[in-house]
Amino acid sequence: MNENDPDVGDGGAADAPSYPAAPAGLDPATPEEWAALRARGHRMLDAMFDHLETLRDRPLWQPAPAEAAAALGTAKPPLGPTPLAEIEADFMRFVLPYGGGNLHPGFMGWVQGGGTAVGMLAEMLAGGLNANLGGRNHAPIAVERQVAGWVAQLFGYPEGAGGQFLTGASQANFVAVHLARLRTLGARARVDGGRPEAARLVAYASEAVHGCVPRAMELAGLGRDALRLIPTDDKGRIDLAALDGALADDRAAGARPFLLIGSAGTVNTGAIDDLAALADRAEAEGLHFHVDGALGAPAQFSARLRSLLDGIARSDSLAFDFHKLAQVPYDAGFLLVRDEQWQRAAFAADNSYLTRAASGLAAGAWWPCDTGPDLSRGFRALKAWFTLRHYGIEALGRVVEQGCDLASHAARRVAADPRLELRAPVALNVVCFGIAGTDDAGHAAIVEALHAGGRVAPSLTVLDGRRAIRAAFVNHRSTTADADALIDGVLALAAPGTGPQGRADSA
Numbered sequence: 001m002n003e004n005d006p007d008v009g010d011g012g013a014a015d016a017p018s019y020p021a022a023p024a025g026l027d028p029a030t031p032e033e034w035a036a037l038r039a040r041g042h043r044m045l046d047a048m049f050d051h052l053e054t055l056r057d058r059p060l061w062q063p064a065p066a067e068a069a070a071a072l073g074t075a076k077p078p079l080g081p082t083p084l085a086e087i088e089a090d091f092m093r094f095v096l097p098y099g100g101g102n103l104h105p106g107f108m109g110w111v112q113g114g115g116t117a118v119g120m121l122a123e124m125l126a127g128g129l130n131a132n133l134g135g136r137n138h139a140p141i142a143v144e145r146q147v148a149g150w151v152a153q154l155f156g157y158p159e160g161a162g163g164q165f166l167t168g169a170s171q172a173n174f175v176a177v178h179l180a181r182l183r184t185l186g187a188r189a190r191v192d193g194g195r196p197e198a199a200r201l202v203a204y205a206s207e208a209v210h211g212c213v214p215r216a217m218e219l220a221g222l223g224r225d226a227l228r229l230i231p232t233d234d235k236g237r238i239d240l241a242a243l244d245g246a247l248a249d250d251r252a253a254g255a256r257p258f259l260l261i262g263s264a265g266t267v268n269t270g271a272i273d274d275l276a277a278l279a280d281r282a283e284a285e286g287l288h289f290h291v292d293g294a295l296g297a298p299a300q301f302s303a304r305l306r307s308l309l310d311g312i313a314r315s316d317s318l319a320f321d322f323h324k325l326a327q328v329p330y331d332a333g334f335l336l337v338r339d340e341q342w343q344r345a346a347f348a349a350d351n352s353y354l355t356r357a358a359s360g361l362a363a364g365a366w367w368p369c370d371t372g373p374d375l376s377r378g379f380r381a382l383k384a385w386f387t388l389r390h391y392g393i394e395a396l397g398r399v400v401e402q403g404c405d406l407a408s409h410a411a412r413r414v415a416a417d418p419r420l421e422l423r424a425p426v427a428l429n430v431v432c433f434g435i436a437g438t439d440d441a442g443h444a445a446i447v448e449a450l451h452a453g454g455r456v457a458p459s460l461t462v463l464d465g466r467r468a469i470r471a472a473f474v475n476h477r478s479t480t481a482d483a484d485a486l487i488d489g490v491l492a493l494a495a496p497g498t499g500p501q502g503r504a505d506s507a
C-alpha cells in the first residue's frame with residue numbers, strides 16, 4: 001500500500017494494491033477528461049438522433065456480416081481498459097446497423113413497440129441518475145407513484161389501488177397469479193406453500209391466452225395442468241358457456257377455482273374477451289379476476305376504442321406493457337392491483353437491512369420492494385412519465401387507433417384479393433391472413449423473404465392448424481404505405497414463378 005497516503009487504510013492484505021491519488025473511482029479524473037467525455041457523449045447522442053431521423057432510408061433488418069459476428073463472438077473477457085472511442089466505433093459498426101427492426105415503420109411482426117426519441121432521452125436521464133427504486137425517500141419514487149396513480153385513474157381503479165413497473169407483462173402476469181393464490185390461500189401460504197390446499201387450485205383462461213400465462217402457473221408452483229384452457233368462439237374470445245361448464249365440472253370434482261384470466265387482446269389475433277361477462281363470473285364464483293392487457297390495454301386511452309374493454313375497471317389486477325402500443329422504450333411492463341394491501345400481504349417482509357426510519361432518506365410510505373418481487377429496481381417510470389406527459393395520453397390513444405385502422409385496411413385488401421384469405425376477424429390492431437393454395441412452408445418462405453428484403457416484417461403464427469402471416473400494427477411510425485407494402489410484398493412473392501424456393505403453388 002501507499003504509505004504516504006493517509007486516506008488509504010490497511011485492509012489487512014499483505015500485498016494490497018496501491019491506489020491512485022484522488023479522485024478515485026471510475027469518473028474522469030480531470031476537467032480535460034470530463035470535457036472529452038462530454039464531447040463524445042454529445043456525438044453519441046447525435047448519432048442516435050441521426051439514426052432515428054433517417055430510419056426510413058435504411059433496411060428494416062439486415063443480417064450481420066461475418067466481421068460483426070467475429071467482433072461480438074470473442075470469448076475473452078476485457079480485463080484491461082479499452083478506449084471509449086474504440087467501443088463506440090464497434091457499436092456504430094457492428095451493433096447499430098443490425099438491430100431487430102422494431103424502430104422501423106415497416107415492422108409489424110410479433111408485438112413490439114417503436115419507442116421514441118423522447119423516451120430515449122428519458123432513458124439517458126434515468127441512466128445518469130442511477131436511481132434504485134426498491135424504496136426509500138426520494139423523488140424518483142414519487143415519479144413512479146405519480147405514474148401509478150395516473151394508470152389507476154385511467155383504468156377506473158379505486159382509491160387504494162397499487163401499481164408498479166415490472167420488466168414486462170410476462171412478469172406482471174406471473175405476479176398476478178402469485179397474488180391471486182395468496183388471496184385465496186391466505187398469508188400462511190407464504191410460509192408453508194399452502195399445502196395441501198394449493199393442489200386443489202385451478203385457474204381459467206382461453207386457449208388463445210399468451211404463453212406466459214401457463215408459464216406463470218409453472219413459476220408459481222401450481223403447474224400448467226391447473227390452468228384450464230377454455231375454447232374460443234368464432235371471434236377468438238373465451239367461450240362463456242364452455243367456461244361455465246368447466247367451472248361446474250371442476251367444482252363437482254372437488255377442485256377449487258381461484259383465478260379467471262381475461263385477455264384484452266390475444267396475442268395471435270387481438271381478440272378481446274368479454275371482460276364484463278368475465279367480471280360477472282368472477283364475482284359470482286368468488287374468483288380473482290385478472291386481465292392480460294399486454295397487447296390491448298392502451299385502447300383505454302382512446303375514446304373511440306375504450307368500449308371494447310368494457311368491464312376492465314372491474315378486474316382485480318391488470319397486466320400491461322408500456323413498451324408495446326404505448327411506445328415507451330423497453331422495458332416497461334406494469335401491474336395494476338385493485339388493493340395495494342394484497343401486494344403488501346404477498347411481498348412485504350421484515351428484513352433488518354431494510355429497516356424504515358420515521359424521517360429522512362430511509363423513510364417513505366411506499367417502498368416498491370414491499371409490493372413486488374424486486375428489491376433493486378431501475379427508474380422505468382421516468383421514460384413513461386416523459387412519454388405520457390410529452391405526447392399526452394390522447395395522442396397515444398390515437399396511435400392505437402391508427403394501428404387498428406391499418407389492420408382493417410390490410411384486411412380489406414386481403415378480402416378484395418382472391419389470391420389472399422383472411423384467417424381471423426380483425427378485432428384490434430392485428431391482421432392474420434394466408435395465401436390461397438400455399439402450404440405452411442410456402443408461407444414461412446414468403447415471410448423469410450420479406451424479412452430479408454428489409455421493407456416489411458410480419459411474423460408467422462398458426463391458426464386452426466395452418467400457418468398464417470400475422471401483422472400487428474404497433475409502431476406509431478407505420479402508415480398506410482407500410483400496410484400496402486406488406487400486401488404488395490406478399491402478392492409479389494406469391495405470384496407463380498417469382499416466389500422463393502420451397503413455395504408450393506396451388507396444384
Ligand SMILES: *Cc1c(COP(=O)(O)O)cnc(C)c1O
Nearest residue numbers: 111168169170210267294295321
Ligand atoms: C407481449 C405479450 C405478453 C408478454 O409480455 P412481455 O412484455 O413480452 O413480457 C403477454 N400477453 C400478451 C397478450 C402479449 O402480447
